[in-house]
Amino acid sequence: MSENDRKYILEVKDLTKRFSGVVALKDINISIKPGTVHALMGENGAGKSTLMNCLYGLFKPDEGEIILDGEYLELSSPSEAINSKIAMVHQELNQVLSRSVMENVWLGRFPLKNGLIDYDTMYDETKEIFDGLGLEIDPRSLTGDLSVSNRQMVEIAKAVSHNFKILMLDEPTSSLAEHEVETLFRVIRSLSKQGVGIIYVSHKIDEVKEISHYITILRDGHVVETGKTSDFTVDQIITKMVGRELTERYPERKNYVQDNIMMEVKDLENSLTGLKDINFTLRKGEVMGISGLVGAKKTELLETIFGLRSLDNGKIFLKGKEVSIDSPKQAVQDGFALVTEERRRNGIFKDLSVSFNMIISNLTSFLQNGLLNNSKIKPVVAEYIERISIKTPSDKTPIGNLSGGNQQKVIFSRWLISDPEILLLDEPTRGIDVGAKYEIYKLINQLVSMGKSVIIVSSEMPELLGMSDRILVLSNGRQAGIFDANGTNQVELMSAATKYL
């Protein structure tokens, strides 16, 4: 049977993968036809990354089979995957930025002449591949000088040079501008015509509808449905991804803003980061969004308020009284909570239990006669696990075993337990699936209805528009304006974000 006659170029049969008691993938069955772009969709935690990592040799499936072009594969490392003609372009590109483009393409298998590296052949072969893909990139240019989209193209060229049979693309357009996406799609289409299989993983439904022939939707580690892209509507895809009708992305918001001013920030400045002249008030029951481009110093503003960075100039008033917050411990005592942007770095204690991660900011409230009391701890932990639907085998499970969204929920619980007056949230829904996002939005609304105040930093403008009462825009560390969320739009916010560049 020749390659072209084979019905499927890749078949995944009954694949199951577990991590210490947590089932990440169950009975996955997917078949990729040669010459097609097959999209893989699902919320975070649905198992997309896990599946790709199994196909790429990073994880070993516990059960099931992988059949590539009729051959059973047992992969124990990425290099075996590459040798088996499976290529992957990660979301975070793994390239040596200080070397040339062509060196990155041929890394590990440089063409040799008399034992020494043959740069001329390397150049010619690289040029040939680029021409074949219609790319105008100089093989000798420094990889670090290229734009992200060109670097991505180099990765794809690398995969092409391996004569791959299956190419997996993980969120390939997350850092691309519109015209760059066009280029990418052109390249994908031309590759696809050559009879290979392309697995396209993305959250962007519109793009998936444009570029893919088939879609497989994962939810909670199993395949919900596989079918022709043309047979699905956008709403159907969303519904199957979350398992329920999602008529609105954001829960209905009421105005809970009270008259009392909870916090006033005057002329806030932090010299190290360039934050300067920040002035705003925050009322009880208000959600204040903070918007701005990358580098606007949004996280740094929260960190300054929370005592992680010094207040070099200006004042902060809480309920009319001036406060001096020089450490997170102080901030917590004053009624603040901070959910950080990078939970892995400074949010979670990855090897310690869910219970530990939840109670660590509030240990004194669980003491009885000076000692921590389990009968006080367990019910509280169980309550939060249930209240915000944290999916975990038990409260003793190391938090590192949970999916990103569930980890984030545990962090939220940590802060809710301390009953703060003001919650500072830094990209609270980053890397979290649609369903968990909605739950967090609901939680935020609930908090402000109880008279708490919330500040949300987010790079997703629709999120801020959908969840805030007012939006403060930062531009390069300076305040570019405060807008009423109801009366503004993305264009106005974006224009303010560029004010001080």
Next chain:
Amino acid sequence: MKNNNRVKTISKNKLLDNVIYLVLLGLIIVTIVINPKFLSFTNLKNILAQSSVSLIVALGMGMVLIARGVDLSAGRMVGLIAIVSATLLQQTGYSIKIYKDLPELPLTLVFVLMIILGGLFGSLSGTFVAKFNVPPIITTLSMQLIIYGIASLYYDRPPYGAQPIGGISKNLVKLSTGSIKIGSIEIPYLIIIAAFVSFVAWILWNKTVFGQNMYAVGGNPEAAYVSGVNVFKTQIMIYAIAAMFYAFAGVLEVGRIGSASTNTGNAYEMDAIAACVVGGVSMSGGIGTVSGIVVGVLIFTVINYGLAFIGVNMYWQYIVKGLIILLAVILDMRSSKQKK
């Protein structure tokens, strides 16, 4: 990749995680097989008694390791305290008594004073680590030298010069070598003391705010800070309390050996670190249990004792110990890698 590997995988994982306990069991079984006399109550008693002092040092070290640090000064701390407490607890009328006019001080007083002294030195280490950010290995290496110097200055003085301090108070010797009789069974006081100290450690690590802060600082120092833990204070307390454990062990050691010199406690930190590592304390911080460390200490004592018992050249101990440490860390690395 066939079906029903599930049962196999789970039991394999559980097996590997508990291998270290099986190793201990294995060693004991092998020794018994070769010489059944090993399995006698006297022997088991001796093993436990011998482990007692090392256990107390290991529990102190465990705290530092859990907090992502290390304490190379533990042994010399034991030594310094041994020397000082020995000079305070010599019998009246002993011919080479250092403080001729000092009456025999109450044991409790000496214990308390020594523990405080230990705590002071420990706080010093902790301050260098917490305030000046000197890496623990460097801080405690330096402290090791400094403490040894201080101990030597104290030890080698006129009129007697560098001589082991003997004539130790009968009360202390009785405490460290005596036993309590329950019916027909004799249980050495040391075992009871070690058990009590283990219990105290367990309460401290698991039931106090400080203990949880210790795990937080070791698990993710940045996250601990952001979560409102006073990382600075916690670090200092960890080193201080650890040193109190070493100090307590130091006094007991004087009673157990019957004398003290600047050699006392030499390299005790190595055995302590080895026992902790074998007992499941993770090198990456945040992980470690009292029960694990107890088993770790027992494993090494069994090796020392058992190998000697079956007539193996004692130098084999070193090889066996080294291999066991490697095995333990390989398993530790494997289990944390698997989580990814």
